[in-house]
Amino acid sequence: MKILHVDLDAFYASVEELDHPEYKNKPMAVGGQRDDGILTTANYAARAYGVHSAMPVFMAKSLCPQLKVLPLHREKYLEKSREVFEVLKTFSPLVEQVSIDEAYLAIDHWPGDYEKRAWDLKKAVKDKTGLTLSVGLSYNKFLAKLASDWKKPDGFFMIGPQDIPDLLLPLKVEKVHGVGQKSAEKLKALGIYTVQDLYQLDRAFLYQHFNKAGIQWYDRIRGIDPREVSPSGKRKSLGTETTLERASQDPEVLWTYILDLCRELEGDCLDKNIQGYTLTLKVKTGKFKTHTRSRTLELPIYRAEDMVLVLEDLFPEVYQKTESYRLVGVTLSNLMDRSIRQLTFL
Known part of the structure; x- marks a missing residue:
């Protein structure tokens, strides 16, 4: 099985940069217009100052006084997202939209060089929409998503069976699909901070403390994730x-x-x-x-x-x-x- 995970880079901010190229290499974010408002996303120039999504505007401006905060334009982002997904569907009939700015593609039908075809996809999205994608290629969903985050922005990374588990061992437990904030806190209370720590635990221990989720983590860090790309539409x-x-x-x-x-x-x-x-x-x-x-x-x-x-x-x-x-x-x-x-x- 071959799967791509694609993730638009700093999506809302990148869309705004298309209309406001003067902000492209300057710190800019999108979000609430009051000091007590919340940022939805920030471009990479702003992230260099420690600015990130879900941060209050007043805190972001204390880190980066020159930060420009633009208001949200909902319909514009939705329309741009539709343009991107139209391109993705020309590369695979099996596209599972996860959110407004990310998706999985099943690509077993691609002939020949998967990596070259992935770069072709990135170029097609950039040429037709002006936006950049970070793309991960692997043999299951967990690893494909992890790979897409490896070389952001505008990156490509591939994870193969030969990379597991060594590539994962230094990562923080938060990088494991399904480990949310509360689960991470509980793991850390047990002295589990990295995938390597998690790797030492047996299935019975993880089930006892985390039920079904613990078994899923046990499998995923060993390269096992049976979830298929499901383009069936909205999850009910x-x-x-x-x-x-x-x-x-x-x-x-x-x-x-x-x-x-x-x-x-x-x-x-x-x-x-x-x-x-x-x-x-x-x-x-x-x-x-x-x-x-x-x-x-x-x-x-x-x-x-x-x-x-x-x-x-x-x-x-x-x-x-x-x-x-x-x-x-x-x-x-x-x-x-x-x-x-x-x-x-x-």
Whole structure:
């Protein structure tokens, strides 16, 4: 299997530079116009000063007083994204759009030199849209995405089976697909800071502490990631569930599992750059009866703490003291791109 991961470099800022070439080599960012506003992205000249996305404007300007902050132009970015994806689809019929500025392409059908063809793709996007891509080539999604980040901006990197695991061992655990902020904090509390540290742990230990996510990390750092490129369109839901080691009636035990699921789901949302309006709690009793409750919100969520607030209301609707429970699950649906929502509110 051959997969490309493509990631537009500093997308919003790069689009603005097309209209404002005077800012191309000067520190510039896109985001809120007030000092308490938040930056959506920054160009590489600004990043050299330590400016980055999600940083408050006042903090960015304290690091770089000459920083120019341009307002967001939602429709312009969406249109530019469409132009890029039209080019990508001329190189592969199997394009999975992950967010407004990144995608996976299945390229097994490419004849001959994969690396040359990848450079042809980069050139076609630059020629037709004026934007640069960083591209990663590998044999699974995790490694392809990791490769695309290796030589930013406007880079190309390839990871083959012969590079695993040695290439990964020095990396921070945050580089592993699915390790979000909360998971990274928990790993560091256990003394796990790098992939090499993670590599020393066995499957049973990782499952005990991180459930299904731990098994996925174990496999990925060994070059195993069976996810396929799926161009089927919009994802309808994103969820996770776990079977208890033994059925329990204790609500505190159930909540421990639910909290872990929320953290795992937050990591998945961050990785896929999505959020959702509808949250569903699922439980299965020891007698294999399934109960679910859902809540649709006015604003989308993706943070674990927001999920917990909703689930505190839903839990009493599915929990009965007389029952024991063997499975719990949390699902987020009615999904949308987090980047697009950001553009709406800033």
